[in-house]
Amino acid sequence: MAKSYRSELVGVFGCPVDENPTIVMEEAAFKAKNLNWRYITMLVKPENLDAAFEALRALNFAGVNLTIPHKVEALKYVDGLSKKAELIGAINTIINRDGKLFGENTDGAGFVQGMQKQGLELRGKSIVVLGAGGASRAICVECALAGAGKLLILNRTLHKADEIAAVVKKNTPCEVKTAEWKGTAHIPPCDILINATSIGLFPDPGFPDIFYEDITPAMIVQDIIPNPAKTEFLKKAKERGAMTYDGLSMLVEQGAIGFKLWTGQDAPTEVMHSALAKEFE
Numbered sequence: 710m711a712k713s714y715r716s717e718l719v720g721v722f723g724c725p726v727d728e729n730p731t732i733v734m735e736e737a738a739f740k741a742k743n744l745n746w747r748y749i750t751m752l753v754k755p756e757n758l759d760a761a762f763e764a765l766r767a768l769n770f771a772g773v774n775l776t777i778p779h780k781v782e783a784l785k786y787v788d789g790l791s792k793k794a795e796l797i798g799a800i801n802t803i804i805n806r807d808g809k810l811f812g813e814n815t816d817g818a819g820f821v822q823g824m825q826k827q828g829l830e831l832r833g834k835s836i837v838v839l840g841a842g843g844a845s846r847a848i849c850v851e852c853a854l855a856g857a858g859k860l861l862i863l864n865r866t867l868h869k870a871d872e873i874a875a876v877v878k879k880n881t882p883c884e885v886k887t888a889e890w891k892g893t894a895h896i897p898p899c900d901i902l903i904n905a906t907s908i909g910l911f912p913d914p915g916f917p918d919i920f921y922e923d924i925t926p927a928m929i930v931q932d933i934i935p936n937p938a939k940t941e942f943l944k945k946a947k948e949r950g951a952m953t954y955d956g957l958s959m960l961v962e963q964g965a966i967g968f969k970l971w972t973g974q975d976a977p978t979e980v981m982h983s984a985l986a987k988e989f990e
């Protein structure tokens with residue numbers, strides 16, 4: 710019997726080929742599931758985004774991920790959006806269904822799913838979120854939809870935090886407040902503290918400018934940064950006795966959601982986590 714060399718293609722628009730670890734994770738998942746699929750990275754400049762979407766259809770890609778700066782601009786090129794993607798106002802995952810492109814946002818869902826898999830319940834919890842960028846927006850919306858009781862969003866530019874708060878207030882019963890992040894920020898008593906900024910992402914050795922004395926052993930502290938997994942932010946929180954969680958779980962879970970959307974199969978998350986951990990060693 711002749712061997713078939715046909716493979717399905719998925720990829721990521723927007724980043725240099727050597728700057729996205731998702732390829733390692735997704736390729737490991739395809740191999741574990743014996744799928745003849747390939748995940749490739751493509752540097753797509755903003756002025757070529759429309760042509761890239763036409764190529765996506767023409768080359769019959771099963772889908773793609775999107776990195777900054779395409780997550781908002783890509784909205785105009787898809788044929789449909791999930792309810793959550795509409796609320797968040799940005800997409801990071803595209804699914805190609807017979808030439809029709811559908812947009813999804815797995816950033817926040819991956820975060821929530823990662824926490825829930827670790828046995829962390831969000832319902833009724835009070836949460837403080839540092840930052841008001843795209844990741845923060847997705848996380849705040851998903852946490853509110855998951856039943857969070859209170860949200861406080863701290864950001865240097867207050868109007869960006871206010872925009873997220875408006876979306877949460879309009880679509881969920883979650884109580885949400887914002888505060889301007891001036892100088893070193895005090896963290897009020899809360900159940901969960903989340904760093905949703907890029908501060909500390911390799912090769913940046915920094916950490917969010919907050920009073921770490923405000924962190925208590927009763928708090929859960931989560932960083933969304935996967936590289937390094939043990940950030941200075943988490944090290945300082947652990948010194949205060951808090952339970953800490955790194956960004957690997959979020960990255961794995963959002964990748965797992967995309968995997969299932971594309972292939973229709975459950976993702977081998979343990980394999981994906983192991984591949985990422987090895988990559989970031």
